[in-house]
Amino acid sequence: MKDNRYSLTGYHKETNEELWLWDDLPELDMEIGYKVGALLHYEQSPFQEISMIETKAFGRMLVLDGTPQVTAKDGFIYNEMITHVAMATHPKPTKVAMIGGGDCGPAREALKYKDVQQIDVVEIDPRVIEVCRTWMTQETDYDRDGRIHTVIKDGYKWIQEQKNQYDVLLVDRSDPYGPAISLYKRPFYQYVYDSLTDDGIAVFQSGSPYYNSDILKKTIGSVKKLFPIVHTYLCSIPSFPGGIWSFTIASKKWDPLKADLNGLQWQEAKYITPEVFRASFILPGYIRSKLEEK
Amino acid sequence: MKDNRYSLTGYHKETNEELWLWDDLPELDMEIGYKVGALLHYEQSPFQEISMIETKAFGRMLVLDGTPQVTAKDGFIYNEMITHVAMATHPKPTKVAMIGGGDCGPAREALKYKDVQQIDVVEIDPRVIEVCRTWMTQETDYDRDGRIHTVIKDGYKWIQEQKNQYDVLLVDRSDPYGPAISLYKRPFYQYVYDSLTDDGIAVFQSGSPYYNSDILKKTIGSVKKLFPIVHTYLCSIPSFPGGIWSFTIASKKWDPLKADLNGLQWQEAKYITPEVFRASFILPGYIRSKLEEK
Numbered sequence: 001m002k003d004n005r006y007s008l009t010g011y012h013k014e015t016n017e018e019l020w021l022w023d024d025l026p027e028l029d030m031e032i033g034y035k036v037g038a039l040l041h042y043e044q045s046p047f048q049e050i051s052m053i054e055t056k057a058f059g060r061m062l063v064l065d066g067t068p069q070v071t072a073k074d075g076f077i078y079n080e081m082i083t084h085v086a087m088a089t090h091p092k093p094t095k096v097a098m099i100g101g102g103d104c105g106p107a108r109e110a111l112k113y114k115d116v117q118q119i120d121v122v123e124i125d126p127r128v129i130e131v132c133r134t135w136m137t138q139e140t141d142y143d144r145d146g147r148i149h150t151v152i153k154d155g156y157k158w159i160q161e162q163k164n165q166y167d168v169l170l171v172d173r174s175d176p177y178g179p180a181i182s183l184y185k186r187p188f189y190q191y192v193y194d195s196l197t198d199d200g201i202a203v204f205q206s207g208s209p210y211y212n213s214d215i216l217k218k219t220i221g222s223v224k225k226l227f228p229i230v231h232t233y234l235c236s237i238p239s240f241p242g243g244i245w246s247f248t249i250a251s252k253k254w255d256p257l258k259a260d261l262n263g264l265q266w267q268e269a270k271y272i273t274p275e276v277f278r279a280s281f282i283l284p285g286y287i288r289s290k291l292e293e294k
Numbered sequence: 295m296k297d298n299r300y301s302l303t304g305y306h307k308e309t310n311e312e313l314w315l316w317d318d319l320p321e322l323d324m325e326i327g328y329k330v331g332a333l334l335h336y337e338q339s340p341f342q343e344i345s346m347i348e349t350k351a352f353g354r355m356l357v358l359d360g361t362p363q364v365t366a367k368d369g370f371i372y373n374e375m376i377t378h379v380a381m382a383t384h385p386k387p388t389k390v391a392m393i394g395g396g397d398c399g400p401a402r403e404a405l406k407y408k409d410v411q412q413i414d415v416v417e418i419d420p421r422v423i424e425v426c427r428t429w430m431t432q433e434t435d436y437d438r439d440g441r442i443h444t445v446i447k448d449g450y451k452w453i454q455e456q457k458n459q460y461d462v463l464l465v466d467r468s469d470p471y472g473p474a475i476s477l478y479k480r481p482f483y484q485y486v487y488d489s490l491t492d493d494g495i496a497v498f499q500s501g502s503p504y505y506n507s508d509i510l511k512k513t514i515g516s517v518k519k520l521f522p523i524v525h526t527y528l529c530s531i532p533s534f535p536g537g538i539w540s541f542t543i544a545s546k547k548w549d550p551l552k553a554d555l556n557g558l559q560w561q562e563a564k565y566i567t568p569e570v571f572r573a574s575f576i577l578p579g580y581i582r583s584k585l586e587e588k
Contacts, residue, residue: 029329030350034324236504284566286564
């Protein structure tokens with residue numbers, strides 16, 4: 001809709017020569033604009049356009065193909081909430097994997113659990129890891145710990161080779177468009193199930209429960225066919241459209257609603273606490289109703 | 295930042311002749327744009343520019359001076375959360391008032407409590423009430439109930455005349471700019487205290503805990519000087535910037551954390567449930583930390 005389209009996806013120069021990033025939400029007839037304080041990095045990798053910008057509201061922001069992914073100021077919320085719920089539910093998470101999450105935020109959170117011996121970060125685009133390492137990741141945490149192993153591979157192909165391996169698997173997938181689409185298909189959920197140990201737990205990013213409850217409903221429907229224990233939990237991420245966001249946890253044996261939380265590593269966390277853990281499973285009435293609709 | 299500024303505040307015609315409303319957040323270097331499906335109403339009242347637009351994401355949206363106020367699709371969240379927490383905490387709310395809230399959403403929620411005999415809705419601009427009545431309010435609920443009394447008056451002046459009157463007072467104020475600024479000043483909180491009965495309860499809209507925690511901190515600081523029981527609670531409103539929003543409840547006698555909630559009228563509500571009521575008082579770590587900072 002904007003004039004002066006810039007060469008980068010989603011970026012526009014306004015008439016007064018300010019550069020703005022516009023997150024276009026055509027299915028909602030909405031756009032969210034951020035003035036770019038500095039365009040710190042941009043490149044076209046073989047997979048996508050990667051940029052890192054400085055914003056006033058959220059500090060540094062990783063942008064892929066014109067869509068904001070994670071920010072310096074509120075990224076901790078997503079990283080903590082996708083990671084700690086499963087890690088604290090499993091009594092002894094030893095081997096952990098995450099598909100996506102090239103910014104390594106979830107991996108840093110998982111490192112806080114002392115039983116962890118190995119964290120496999122599976123990312124399709126090595127440039128995302130490098131750009132985040134340069135501009136966003138706290139390198140000291142990330143590089144000095146030998147437990148983190150980066151696997152540069154398509155997550156959908158990688159997961160098919162894993163059998164009975166992981167205590168906790170985090171599916172840090174982007175929205176179901178483009179490269180991530182296979183991570184929403186039926187077979188993927190079976191592969192996830194098979195990759196887990198007998199008492200393993202998986203967590204799926206499952207979208208906005210306000211704007212796109214279909215993604216959430218489909219995720220729940222798919223995992224309920226495989227896992228005996230399935231729950232959805234929520235958190236508030238200001239940089240995500242609408243703010244409210246969902247994750248779905250699928251477990252073979254351990255129920256997060258019955259977890260004692262003695263092991264929850266919340267002392268250095270900025271969002272999660274034992275009370276926040278429990279409250280995150282309480283769904284507002286309209287979301288519960290949407291999920292109960294046939 | 296946009297070209298083609300239209301005559302209405304915040305509205306712009308794009309080059310392809312689409313009309314968009316731009317919610318300008320200059321302190322964040324952000325803008326949020328909504329394509330206007332239809333401009334249903336606009337006028338310049340003696341107090342402000344009032345418009346009602348049709349949006350895809352939120353249905354009908356009341357816009358004052360270019361800033362979205364309440365929407366048809368997610369307005370229930372704000373209306374329920376500003377109203378039910380105090381109404382269910384007070385064992386017998388008989389006389390209720392609300393400052394602001396010309397859309398009468400909170401009043402409709404308060405009507406659900408059988409002990410209520412009178413609800414005074416204090417609104418400075420009668421045109422807001424009329425526009426909402428035409429385009430947004432469910433008229434049947436609103437007009438047929440004789441318990442609702444509309445008072446067309448400046449809330450700051452009106453409150454000074456009320457002494458020992460109300461069991462519950464809801465301060466449905468807009469942000470601390472322009473006409474609402476007096477509703478954030480020290481004397482106002484004393485007037486609110488004085489307007490309540492000996493076991494009265496007030497609730498204040500207290501802003502975004504992410505973007506503007508100073509408003510929240512100042513509100514808490516002011517009411518703590520007067521009320522023995524003060525708590526902040528949160529909800530997720532997708533049409534508000536950042537999504538997460540705060541209210542502060544100030545009570546002379548009844549503690550919402552100890553309320554039995556038998557009286558909570560949640561059966562016809564769409565957001566609040568007894569569990570959501572309790573969970574709303576649990577603050578994410580970073581918000582708790584901000585409030586504890588000196």
